[in-house]
Amino acid sequence: MWFPFSRYKVVGHSMEPTFRDGDPLWVNRLSYLFSSPKLDDIVTIQLQGQRGKVLLKKIKKVTKDSKYFVEGLNKTDSYDSRHFGPIDKNKILGKVIKKY
Amino acid sequence: MFLKTIDKIFPPQPVYAHCDIPCGIYDPYQAQVAAHTVVRMVNLLDEVNASSPEPDFDERKRIISRVARLTSVKEEHAETVKREVRIIWGDYFKPEHAEKFPNLHQLVFDIMKLASKARQEVNLEAAEQLLRKVQEFAEIFWTTKDKEPVRVKSTYPTEGELVLPK
Numbered sequence: 001m002w003f004p005f006s007r008y009k010v011v012g013h014s015m016e017p018t019f020r021d022g023d024p025l026w027v028n029r030l031s032y033l034f035s036s037p038k039l040d041d042i043v044t045i046q047l048q049g050q051r052g053k054v055l056l057k058k059i060k061k062v063t064k065d066s067k068y069f070v071e072g073l074n075k076t077d078s079y080d081s082r083h084f085g086p087i088d089k090n091k092i093l094g095k096v097i098k099k100y
Numbered sequence: 101m102f103l104k105t106i107d108k109i110f111p112p113q114p115v116y117a118h119c120d121i122p123c124g125i126y127d128p129y130q131a132q133v134a135a136h137t138v139v140r141m142v143n144l145l146d147e148v149n150a151s152s153p154e155p156d157f158d159e160r161k162r163i164i165s166r167v168a169r170l171t172s173v174k175e176e177h178a179e180t181v182k183r184e185v186r187i188i189w190g191d192y193f194k195p196e197h198a199e200k201f202p203n204l205h206q207l208v209f210d211i212m213k214l215a216s217k218a219r220q221e222v223n224l225e226a227a228e229q230l231l232r233k234v235q236e237f238a239e240i241f242w243t244t245k246d247k248e249p250v251r252v253k254s255t256y257p258t259e260g261e262l263v264l265p266k
Contacts, residue, residue, distance in 0.1 A: 007112035015117040024112055044115050056115045072117060082194050 004030045006094065008044065008054065014072030014079070015056050018042075023099055025056075031095035037068055042096040045070060045087060054093060055079075061086075068092065126192040128238035131184035132262050134177040135231040138218050139258045141174035142227045171222075178219040181230065185211050185237060193244070201240050207233060231260055238263035 010023040019025070019042075027044050037043060041059045046052070057070035057080055067086035072078025081087065148166055151159060189208045198204050214230040217223060235251070242249040247265035254262045 007107070008115035009107075009112045010117050011114045012117035019117060021117070024107060025115065027115075054113065054115045056117045078117075 004028065005097075006044075008056075010056060014074050015042075015058075016074045018073055019056060019099070025096050026098040027094040028097045029094040031097070032089065032092060036066075036089065037062075037092055037095070043070065044093040044096065045091050046093055047084065047087070047091055056096070057081075126188050126241070128184065128188060128234070128241045128263070131181050131188075131234050132231075132238055134180035134184065135227075135234040136254065136256050136258045136260055136262075137177040138174055138181065138215075139224070139227045139231055139260065140256065141170050141177070142218070142222055142224045143258070145170050145174070145222045146224065175219050178215045178230075181234060182212055182215045185234065188237075188241060192241070197240075197244050200244070204240060207237055207240070211237060231258075235261065235263045 006027045006029060008025045008027055010019045010021055010025065013021055031037075037059050039059055039062065043057060043059060044054050045057055046054050056072075057078075058073060059068050060071045060081070061069035063069060063086045067088055069081040069086045071080045071082065145167065148163060148170075150163060155163070185208060189204075193204065211230065211233045214226055214233060217226040218230050239249040242263065242265045245265065249263050250266045251261040252264050254260055
């Protein structure tokens with residue numbers, strides 16, 4: 001069943017100190033239905049080649065061709081756009097709205 | 101409280117804040133040990149001698165067996181050098197590292213070529229050059245980690261050095 005809000009649990013350290021390993025999150029999957037991701041939004045993304053894994057990143061830059069450069073907050077321990085390049089909007093699943 | 105109870109019944113799905121596997125665990129130590137092993141195997145291959153120009157059958161068997169074993173280990177460790185360096189180069193190093201160390205990509209290319217040469221030949225010069233390049237690679241790696249690299253004399257029969265963080 002499809003829900004507009006999803007619950008996630010953080011695994012890993014690339015978003016510390018804001019999001020720690022084990023933190024539970026709410027993600028709004030409708031946030032970008034009629035609008036575009038903005039700078040500093042924390043988003044969940046899904047890429048090909050990651051075996052379906054959902055990643056947690058921050059929007060650092062919007063490129064001229066409307067792609068999104070995402071990074072982890074903990075840059076020394078993050079696999080992000082510095083490796084796989086800017087991503088399309090359709091790779092962004094939703095916006096993190098709350099820790100609970 | 102309510103959500104925590106829900107979580108227990110219907111666990112939330114994981115969202116990964118790291119790469120494919122937890123990253124941050126990189127170390128050029130293994131590549132250096134493997135490069136030392138390649139040098140050592142070439143030394144041992146160079147020491148293989150026959151007692152006469154026409155040794156008997158049993159001695160030939162011993163020589164062939166020894167050369168086969170030494171060559172096998174040399175091959176395996178030269179390949180280990182390539183794998184370990186490739187992982188650090190591909191997974192750890194970022195564009196800003198390459199900007200700071202403009203010779204990084206060429207250095208990795210040289211290591212790949214020298215490791216192949218060390219596999220193909222019994223060539224002490226190539227093996228020693230491979231070790232030097234891997235040490236140079238290790239120095240760059242530790243510098244990017246804000247650790248001062250130091251050269252420490254190894255306890256190996258090669259009597260070479262290891263590059264470690266201070």
